[in-house]
Amino acid sequence: MSAQRIDGTGVAAQVRAKVAKAVKALPGQPALAVVLVGEDPASQVYVRSKVRLTEEAGMVSVHHQLPATATQAEVEDLIARLNADDTIDGILLQLPLPKGLDEHSAIECIDPDKDVDGLTEVSAGRLTLGKPGLRPCTPNGCVILAKSALGADLSGRHVVVIGRSILVGKPAALLFLAENCTVTIAHSRTADLPAVCRTADILVPAVGRPNMVKGDWVKPGATLIDVGINRIPASEKGEGKTRLVGDADFADCEPVAGHITPVPGGVGPMTIACLLRNTVLAACTRRGWSVPESL
Numbered sequence: 001m002s003a004q005r006i007d008g009t010g011v012a013a014q015v016r017a018k019v020a021k022a023v024k025a026l027p028g029q030p031a032l033a034v035v036l037v038g039e040d041p042a043s044q045v046y047v048r049s050k051v052r053l054t055e056e057a058g059m060v061s062v063h064h065q066l067p068a069t070a071t072q073a074e075v076e077d078l079i080a081r082l083n084a085d086d087t088i089d090g091i092l093l094q095l096p097l098p099k100g101l102d103e104h105s106a107i108e109c110i111d112p113d114k115d116v117d118g119l120t121e122v123s124a125g126r127l128t129l130g131k132p133g134l135r136p137c138t139p140n141g142c143v144i145l146a147k148s149a150l151g152a153d154l155s156g157r158h159v160v161v162i163g164r165s166i167l168v169g170k171p172a173a174l175l176f177l178a179e180n181c182t183v184t185i186a187h188s189r190t191a192d193l194p195a196v197c198r199t200a201d202i203l204v205p206a207v208g209r210p211n212m213v214k215g216d217w218v219k220p221g222a223t224l225i226d227v228g229i230n231r232i233p234a235s236e237k238g239e240g241k242t243r244l245v246g247d248a249d250f251a252d253c254e255p256v257a258g259h260i261t262p263v264p265g266g267v268g269p270m271t272i273a274c275l276l277r278n279t280v281l282a283a284c285t286r287r288g289w290s291v292p293e294s295l
């Protein structure tokens with residue numbers, strides 16, 4: 001039996017449709033400011049998508065472009081101005097920043113109530129303590145995709161997250177814990193990683209290593225939520241061509257897993273959908289609006 005594919009593109013479209021419906025029910029229009037520093041081609045693509053999908057959902061999008069030569073003070077001054085701008089509900093600093101800039105310091109300048117990426121220390125603290133707050137987008141997308149495959153109640157499932165990054169691994173572990181899952185965080189020093197992965201009901205590789213997870217790392221019938229988006233050479237497509245693959249070897253894992261996310265078309269599209277959702281939530285909290293039920 002081959003695994004059922006989890007359609008991240010479709011689920012993300014459903015989330016965005018709910019966001020658009022919620023926006024229509026609000027007394028005003030939420031606004032998202034996206035800050036891009038430098039000209040990293042992948043970041044430019046992501047930022048263009050964020051701007052377009054924010055507007056498609058009926059919200060205001062403000063794009064700030066700084067040159068790759070921008071100083072730490074210039075980045076942080078812009079964030080301070082956006083914090084003080086009452087018309088802005090959400091601030092997103094596109095990552096990675098150009099070499100020489102301190103990402104952590106810049107992120108910490110974002111007003112936690114406008115932190116639609118959920119990456120400030122206050123947001124991380126709220127998540128850790130189980131308090132209301134804005135949750136990181138990609139991990140939130142992983143939980144939504146797991147629920148779309150397995151149903152709303154994930155309690156008791158054993159989740160193995162491979163990777164301990166601040167952007168994905170750690171918050172994903174906390175979000176699955178909040179769903180009453182039993183969570184293991186595995187990483188590069190984990191002993192016998194394949195054996196640990198085989199204990200997972202839900203396996204979440206998030207390490208950025210193309211095709212690392214093999215079929216014999218997967219418990220038969222398990223759900224595989226692949227966070228990796230890796231561009232590798234694809235000589236079969238022609239000289240200099242590339243293609244995207246996940247952290248799991250899809251062809252090897254598909255016959256073993258029960259459900260599996262493809263790359264592309266899996267977790268990736270959920271990141272922006274969850275960002276739009278967070279922008280509505282931030283606007284409601286800041287402006288004292290009740291969150292529309294449709295969200």
Ligand SMILES: Nc1nc2c(c(=O)[nH]1)N[C@@H](CN(C=O)c1ccc(C(=O)N[C@@H](CCC(=O)O)C(=O)O)cc1)CN2
Binds near residue numbers: 095137244264268270
């Ligand atoms: N401030 C942030 N920076 C970055 C984040 C983030 O969540 N916040 N995540 C990534 C990039 N990212 C959004 O910013 C992102 C990555 C991938 C996708 C996506 O839809 N991917 C598609 C494939 C797209 C392609 O062809 O290249 C897919 O997987 O189907 C959306 C957003 C790093 N930076």
